[in-house]
Amino acid sequence: MTTAKRDTYTPETLLSVAVQVFIERGYDGTSMEHLSKAAGISKSSIYHHVTGKEELLRRAVSRALDELFGILDEEHARVGSAAERLEYVVRRMVEVLMAELPYVTLLLRVRGNTGTERWALERRREFDHRVAALLKDAAAEGDVRADVEVRLATRLVFGMINSIVEWYRPDGPDGRGGTGEREVADAVARLVFGGLRRAT
Amino acid sequence: MTTAKRDTYTPETLLSVAVQVFIERGYDGTSMEHLSKAAGISKSSIYHHVTGKEELLRRAVSRALDELFGILDEEHARVGSAAERLEYVVRRMVEVLMAELPYVTLLLRVRGNTGTERWALERRREFDHRVAALLKDAAAEGDVRADVEVRLATRLVFGMINSIVEWYRPDGPDGRGGTGEREVADAVARLVFGGLRRAT
DNA sequence: GTCTATATTACGATAGAC
DNA sequence: GTCTATCGTAATATAGAC
Numbered sequence: 122m123t124t125a126k127r128d129t130y131t132p133e134t135l136l137s138v139a140v141q142v143f144i145e146r147g148y149d150g151t152s153m154e155h156l157s158k159a160a161g162i163s164k165s166s167i168y169h170h171v172t173g174k175e176e177l178l179r180r181a182v183s184r185a186l187d188e189l190f191g192i193l194d195e196e197h198a199r200v201g202s203a204a205e206r207l208e209y210v211v212r213r214m215v216e217v218l219m220a221e222l223p224y225v226t227l228l229l230r231v232r233g234n235t236g237t238e239r240w241a242l243e244r245r246r247e248f249d250h251r252v253a254a255l256l257k258d259a260a261a262e263g264d265v266r267a268d269v270e271v272r273l274a275t276r277l278v279f280g281m282i283n284s285i286v287e288w289y290r291p292d293g294p295d296g297r298g299g300t301g302e303r304e305v306a307d308a309v310a311r312l313v314f315g316g317l318r319r320a321t
Numbered sequence: 322m323t324t325a326k327r328d329t330y331t332p333e334t335l336l337s338v339a340v341q342v343f344i345e346r347g348y349d350g351t352s353m354e355h356l357s358k359a360a361g362i363s364k365s366s367i368y369h370h371v372t373g374k375e376e377l378l379r380r381a382v383s384r385a386l387d388e389l390f391g392i393l394d395e396e397h398a399r400v401g402s403a404a405e406r407l408e409y410v411v412r413r414m415v416e417v418l419m420a421e422l423p424y425v426t427l428l429l430r431v432r433g434n435t436g437t438e439r440w441a442l443e444r445r446r447e448f449d450h451r452v453a454a455l456l457k458d459a460a461a462e463g464d465v466r467a468d469v470e471v472r473l474a475t476r477l478v479f480g481m482i483n484s485i486v487e488w489y490r491p492d493g494p495d496g497r498g499g500t501g502e503r504e505v506a507d508a509v510a511r512l513v514f515g516g517l518r519r520a521t
Numbered sequence: 522g523t524c525t526a527t528a529t530t531a532c533g534a535t536a537g538a539c
Numbered sequence: 540g541t542c543t544a545t546c547g548t549a550a551t552a553t554a555g556a557c
Contacts (some may be wrong), residue, residue, distance in 0.1 A: 125442065129540065129541095130540085131325045145432075145433075146432065146434055147347070147349050147432045147434065149347050149350040150349035150351035150432065150434050152531075152533080153530060153532075153533060153534080154531080154533095162541065162542090163542055163543080164533085164534080164536075164543070165534085165536090165541075165543085165544095166540065166541050166542075168533090168534065168535075169368065169540060169541075170540090171414020172533075173533070174533075176432075180551085191494075195554065209500045212355050226479075232346070232350065234346055234347065234350050263519065264518075264519060265517050265518070265519060266511070266515070266517060266518065266519045267519070267521060268511065269507075269508045269512060269517075270508070270509055273504070273505065273508050274508065274517065276484065276485075276487075276488050277481050277484065277485075277508065277509060277512055278481075278512075278517070279484065280480055280481045280483070280485070280487065281477050281478075281481040281484070282480075282481075283480070283484065284328040284476070284477065284479065284480020284481070284484060285477075285478075285480070287418050287480065301473075303533080304470075304473070305473065306468070307469075308469045308473050308474065308478060309467070310475065311468065311469055311516075311519055312469060312474065312477055312478075312513075312516065313459055313512075314517050314518045315466070315514060315515075315516040315518055316511075316512065316513060316514050316515075316516030316517075316518075317465050317466060317469075317474065317478070317513055317514050318404075318464075318465070318466065318514045318516075319463065319464060319465060319466045319467070320466060329522065329523090330522085352549075352550060352551085353550075353551060353552080354549080354550080354551095362522085362523065362524090363523065363524060363525080364551085365524070365525085365526095365552085365553075365554090366522065366523050366524075368552065368553075369522060369523075373551075373552075374551080404525075454550085472541095519526090
């Protein structure tokens with residue numbers, strides 16, 4: 122059970138509370154009653170800030186998607202060899218995932234019952250395709266093994282990266298940062314590109 | 322929308338219909354009304370076979386857990402070097418996941434709102450620890466890279482394997498098998514142990 | 522084994538006072 | 540901006556006929 126937060130709410134601050142509850146109980150498993158208890162205000166007060174449950178979901182997944190697509194616009198994702206750009210994007214995905222953990226978590230759990238959810242799924246697919254294109258180029262340039270299909274490899278790599286939301290929890294309330302952030306990014310990069318086997 | 326199935330139901334056959342709907346709409350997003358429509362019988366008829374929604378979930382995740390734990394009892398998972406046993410377990414996990422796709426999918430999406438869900442999460446953790454121990458032994462025997470923490474590596478490898486449920490769909494209704502089954506298992510084994518980088 | 526009908530509770534959302 | 544009270548709907552589950 123998430124506890125209250127006090128002070129007056131804005132759609133933004135309310136969102137951070139709602140997202141936590143969505144993650145704990147699942148979006149469908151969360152009622153407006155749950156949200157009101159967690160926020161410490163009544164149900165009707167929530168409707169003063171947002172039009173309903175779905176708007177909270179839309180705001181959350183939009184934020185995650187904006188951050189992810191932003192990666193592809195960064196300089197290091199646009200210049201250099203495809204393999205270098207791919208490694209940069211993989212590392213940045215891990216960073217964004219950890220920095221925007223609750224929002225990305227919610228994005229990755231969306232199933233498709235409502236219009237907002239279907240829209241989110243479509244944008245996710247678009248992002249996946251952009252990264253798959255990068256991996257395809259890296260394969261064409263000979264920097265990636267040819268015995269695993271590009272589409273399949275992309276899916277598996279995404280699977281590894283995205284699974285971080287299942288267990289990563291940032292450090293306590295000591296301000297910024299978080300212990301394993303760099304460690305996790307390094308581990309993912311090592312496993313994705315070098316695998317488990319001991320370097321020879 | 323899943324369609325009906327006809328003929329008289331048993332708890333077992335009803336389960337296969339229910340699990341499909343749970344996967345499409347999410348467990349919390351599925352009502353008894355949804356289930357009755359998909360099964361082609363009334364709500365009350367469902368209660369004749371099972372005590373309620375949660376029993377269907379329990380039966381589904383039990384099946385998945387039994388199959389997964391069964392892997393650890395197989396001979397190849399108990400004899401040989403830790404690295405060999407680990408590779409065998411990884412391959413078998415992929416196979417079980419694809420063979421029992423709907424049940425494992427449901428297991429991996431469980432969140433923890435009900436007693437059944439919390440029980441399933443606990444058993445999953447137990448299985449994870451068993452595999453982590455295998456990886457730890459492989460590291461001790463020097464067959465696995467030492468620059469990524471065992472616990473972290475286990476989580477990431479599980480993430481890659483488990484993510485298969487997000488996209489894998491077996492072949493059409495041409496009886497047994499399914500095209501990519503072997504291909505997927507090979508790809509996972511290659512990426513997990515060798516990584517993306519081109520073999521030198 | 523399956524149905525229709527219904528009890529009971531919980532849900533999302535609104536009305537209107539302060 | 541927040542509240543209490545409440546509307547209409549949809550949820551889980553049961554009763555009892557066939």
